[in-house]
Amino acid sequence: MPLLIAIEDLHITYGAxxxxxxxxxxxxxxxIVAVLGANGAGKSTLLNAVxxxxxxxxxxxxFRGAPLNNIPPHEIVRMxxxxxxxxxxxxxxxxxxxxxxxxAYTQRKHIQATAKAKARxxxxxxxxxxxxxxxxxTLSGGEQQMLAIGRALMSSPRLLxxxxxxxxxxxxxxxxxxxxxxxxxxxxxxxxxxxxxARKALSHASRGYILENGSLSISGTxxxxxxNSKIQEAxxxxxxxxxxxxxxxxxxxx
Amino acid sequence: MRxxxxxxxxxxxxxxxxxxxxxxxxxxxxxxxxxxxxHGDFFTLGSYLGYTILIFAAAFITAHFGLWGGIVCAMLxxxxxxxxxxxxxxxxxxxxxxxxxxLPAVVSALGASIVLQNAIMVIxxxxxxxxxxxxxxxxxxLFFGINITLLQVVILVFSFVLMGILYYIIQKTLFGxxxxxxxxxxxxxxxxxxxxxxxxxxxxxxxxxxxxVTGVMVGMYYRQISFTMGWNYxxxxxxxxxxxxxxxxxxxxxxxxxxxxxxMLGAAYISAAxxxxxxxxxxxxxxxxxxxxxxxxxxxxxx
Numbered sequence: 001m002p003l004l005i006a007i008e009d010l011h012i013t014y015g016a017x018x019x020x021x022x023x024x025x026x027x028x029x030x031x032i033v034a035v036l037g038a039n040g041a042g043k044s045t046l047l048n049a050v051x052x053x054x055x056x057x058x059x060x061x062x063f064r065g066a067p068l069n070n071i072p073p074h075e076i077v078r079m080x081x082x083x084x085x086x087x088x089x090x091x092x093x094x095x096x097x098x099x100x101x102x103x104a105y106t107q108r109k110h111i112q113a114t115a116k117a118k119a120r121x122x123x124x125x126x127x128x129x130x131x132x133x134x135x136x137x138t139l140s141g142g143e144q145q146m147l148a149i150g151r152a153l154m155s156s157p158r159l160l161x162x163x164x165x166x167x168x169x170x171x172x173x174x175x176x177x178x179x180x181x182x183x184x185x186x187x188x189x190x191x192x193x194x195x196x197x198a199r200k201a202l203s204h205a206s207r208g209y210i211l212e213n214g215s216l217s218i219s220g221t222x223x224x225x226x227x228n229s230k231i232q233e234a235x236x237x238x239x240x241x242x243x244x245x246x247x248x249x250x251x252x253x254x
Numbered sequence: 255m256r257x258x259x260x261x262x263x264x265x266x267x268x269x270x271x272x273x274x275x276x277x278x279x280x281x282x283x284x285x286x287x288x289x290x291x292x293h294g295d296f297f298t299l300g301s302y303l304g305y306t307i308l309i310f311a312a313a314f315i316t317a318h319f320g321l322w323g324g325i326v327c328a329m330l331x332x333x334x335x336x337x338x339x340x341x342x343x344x345x346x347x348x349x350x351x352x353x354x355x356x357l358p359a360v361v362s363a364l365g366a367s368i369v370l371q372n373a374i375m376v377i378x379x380x381x382x383x384x385x386x387x388x389x390x391x392x393x394x395x396l397f398f399g400i401n402i403t404l405l406q407v408v409i410l411v412f413s414f415v416l417m418g419i420l421y422y423i424i425q426k427t428l429f430g431x432x433x434x435x436x437x438x439x440x441x442x443x444x445x446x447x448x449x450x451x452x453x454x455x456x457x458x459x460x461x462x463x464x465x466x467v468t469g470v471m472v473g474m475y476y477r478q479i480s481f482t483m484g485w486n487y488x489x490x491x492x493x494x495x496x497x498x499x500x501x502x503x504x505x506x507x508x509x510x511x512x513x514x515x516x517x518m519l520g521a522a523y524i525s526a527a528x529x530x531x532x533x534x535x536x537x538x539x540x541x542x543x544x545x546x547x548x549x550x551x552x553x554x555x556x557x
Contacts, residue, residue, distance in 0.1 A: 053441055077447035089442040091435045098431045106447035108428055155447060 001028040004159055004190050005050070005081075010059035012045050019045040021214040022059065027159070032181070032191045034201035034222070036235055037211035043194040044086050046211070047161045050192070051083045052076045063159070078106045080158035084165065086194075088148040092137030096128055099136050099147055103154030113156065120187075121150035124180055142173040149180070159190050166197045178204055198235035202226050210235070259400050261522045262515055267406050267475065269514020270413035274468040275491035276498070276506040277420060278461030284437035284501035285457055287356055291363040292343055293465060294488020295370040298481060300336045300466025301473045302378050304328040308389045316389065324389055325474070332466040340462030343370075344454060367484070374481040382480050385473045409471050416464065417507050424503045433457070437501055493537055499547030508549065 005027045012020040019042045027033045037043050048054045050061055052073040061068040068076055082103070091099050100121060104114040122129040125146040131139060136147055145165060152160055165181065166174040178200050185191050185204075195201035202208055202222045210218040210231065218231065225231050275297055282290040307315075307328040316324040347366040351358050393404035424430040435443040436453045444450060472487070473479050490513060498509025513533060520532035540548065 051445055053444065072449070073441075073444035074447045074449045077445065082447075083445050085442055085445060089439055091438050091442070093438065094431060094434060101428055102431055102435050102443075102446045102448070105428070105432060151446070 001030050003027075004029045004031075004064060005192070006060075006062045007046075007050070008060045008062070010046070010049060010061065011057040012042070012049050012054055013057045014054075019214055020049070023211070023214070023216055024059075025209050025216065025219070027190060027192055029158075029190055030185075030188070031207065032185050032193055032205045034193045034195055034198075034205035034208040035211055036195060036198045036201060036208055036225075036231075039196070041211040042214045043211055044163055047083055047085075047163050047192070047194055050076075050081060050161060074106070077155055077157075080155075081161065082152040082155050082157040082159075083161040084148045084152040084163060086163035086167065088141075088144045090136040090139070090144050090147050090151070092135065094136055095133055096136055096139070096147060097132045099151050100128070100132075100154050103151035106155050114154070117154050117156050121153055124153075124183065125150050142169050142177075145169060145173075145177060146180075149177075149184075153184065153189070157189060159192065160184065162191060162193045164194060164196060166195065166200060174200060198231070202236075256399055257522060258519070260402070261518045263400070263402050263406065263410075265515030265518030266511055267409055267514070268517065269494075269511035270410060270417075271468050271472055271475075271487065271510075272491045272494045272513050273417060273507045273510025274413055274464050275487055276494040276510045277417075277503065278457075278465050279488075279492050279495045280498075280501055280503060280506035281433075281457040281461050283495070284503075285433070285440075285453060286348070286352075286359070288348070288359045288363065289492070290461075291360070291488070292347070292366040292370055293461065294484030294486075294491070295367050295374070296336050296340060296462040296484075297465040297469045297472075297487055298374055298479070298484035299339065299370060299469070300332040300462075301469030301479045301483070302374055302383070302481075303332040303335050303466065304470030305378075305383055305385055305473055305479060307331050308386050321389070321391060325470070329467050329470045332470050333463040336462040336466035337459035340458040341455070344458040371481055371484065378481065380481065382478050385477045385479070387477065390474045390477070405474060409475060412471070413468075416467070420460070420464070421504060421507070429456075490533075493533065496547055497537055497540055499550030502547070502549045505547055505549030509547070512548075 003026060007023060007025050010020050010023045011018065023046060025033070025035070035043055035046060045054060049056055050068065052068065052071055056069045063079060063081060066079070091102065100118055104117055107114050107117070127143055128147060128150055131143065136144065139147060149162065149165060162181065165177050169177065174197065181191060181193070182204055193201055193205060202225055205222050207221050208219065208225045209216050210225070218225065218228065220228070226236070275293065278293045278296070279290060282288055282293070308324060311327070315327045319327070343366050347362045348359055351362055391404050395402055395404060395407065424433060432443065432446070432448045433453050433456065435446065436448055436450065440450065491510065494509035494513045495506050496509070497513060498505025498507070516536055517529050517533050521529040524532055544550065
């Protein structure tokens with residue numbers, strides 16, 4: 001599969017603080033790639049740099065062979081990259097319909113394509129069709145997350161950036177959201193997924209990167225990462241700890 | 255009863271002035287969270303430009319297009335010039351200091367206001383100027399014993415049409431939704447592909463243009479204009495904005511109309527000298543019981 005996005009030695013600074021210190025990653029067309037890491041590791045910064053919301057201090061972001069550095073956010077959407085931001089960020093005093101229509105703002109001259117995109121979003125999230133006239137702020141947390149993802153799909157992106165889609169959702173909803181993420185990917189949209197829920201993310205992604213304090217520490221296929229003991233201990237909260245308890249050893253904090 | 259109805263009509267007339275000016279404040283506040291103090295002076299400059307057109311060019315225009323042709327021409331020229339002025343002020347006074355935050359921008363707005371006000375004084379002089387009487391229709395109408403002027407009817411109808419158009423653009427079109435989205439959350443709106451500069455272009459041309467048209471209407475209504483009148487109207491319009499809920503377009507319209515009516519009823523039944531006090535007491539009461547204004551945000555954000 002051809003390369004869709006390549007990030008090379010990306011540095012991002014906020015004042016004196018270096019949020020990303022030379023991150024390099026790539027994503028092939030059709031892939032789901034997960035970026036895992038703790039709070040404050042720089043995951044959202046990474047997505048916001050791709051979307052053009054934060055300026056790149058050093059390094060390159062290449063999307064389909066064209067640089068994204070210093071291109072304003074609205075142009076990047078037009079090029080085929082859209083983001084569902086952390087914390088959903090739906091426009092609360094606008095209706096569900098208006099939120100979705102704004103998602104297709106760059107496609108507003110293509111009325112038929114927009115109608116098709118909306119039909120697809122309603123198929124993925126039938127609840128949004130039911131509530132299309134409601135103000136987005138009156139939706140439940142799970143519905144708002146669906147709206148945020150649906151809104152990002154309205155521009156029919158080649159690359160969808162998902163920032164913590166499972167944040168704050170009940171476990172049953174988390175499962176549903178991930179099933180839908182898989183479905184979106186099956187329909188041909190590549191996905192760069194930022195998550196704290198490492199277990200879920202790795203069971204749907206093909207590859208993953210671990211971001212720690214602004215640098216990538218480990219990368220590999222999802223299967224490799226899942227079987228990596230360090231990752232199990234730090235991010236999957238899993239078997240490594242249980243094993244040690246079995247032998248009477250006290251677990252070290254990650 | 256007759257007095258009350260007449261005062262309400264008078265109140266709606268000046269209320270529509272406040273409302274049209276308030277829209278400019280509210281749009282800028284909505285997007286930039288900036289109190290655009292220069293907006294009152296946009297209104298004054300529009301009024302003076304309309305005055306100049308009526309004094310110098312109206313005889314010619316009126317001869318060809320009639321009385322209303324002259325007025326329409328004065329309004330159009332004032333609106334176009336102020337749309338341009340609005341863009342220039344945004345470029346010079348605001349754009350370079352956006353990264354510095356909100357407070358420096360407010361100081362810059364005050365500075366721009368002083369510059370514009372003094373420029374008007376230098377160009378047209380410090381004395382009151384009078385709109386030329388023959389250029390303004392002067393016809394009294396009687397409806398069921400209620401006395402109103404043709405000019406009032408025209409002002410009311412025209413203001414409501416303008417407000418209706420703006421309401422439609424902001425509330426019913428995709429572009430309007432993009433402006434409201436930008437007001438709610440600039441970063442997320444950018445992620446939708448909305449261009450911040452397009453929205454800025456819109457609010458800094460339309461707001462001043464509406465102010466300019468209002469300036470011409472105020473000139474025709476009161477006949478007398480002064481270079482400092484932007485402060486007073488600006489303050490009232492800003493009050494109207496807060497009354498209706500700042501950043502809220504229907505709120506600004508409603509707040510302006512309500513303020514005008516309250517002011518005129520206060521002047522008629524309490525004391526003309528105390529009408530401003532009356533207005534501000536109402537404002538304080540509204541803010542005590544509804545701190546976000548009458549139409550202010552009530553939908554809580556879900557976390």
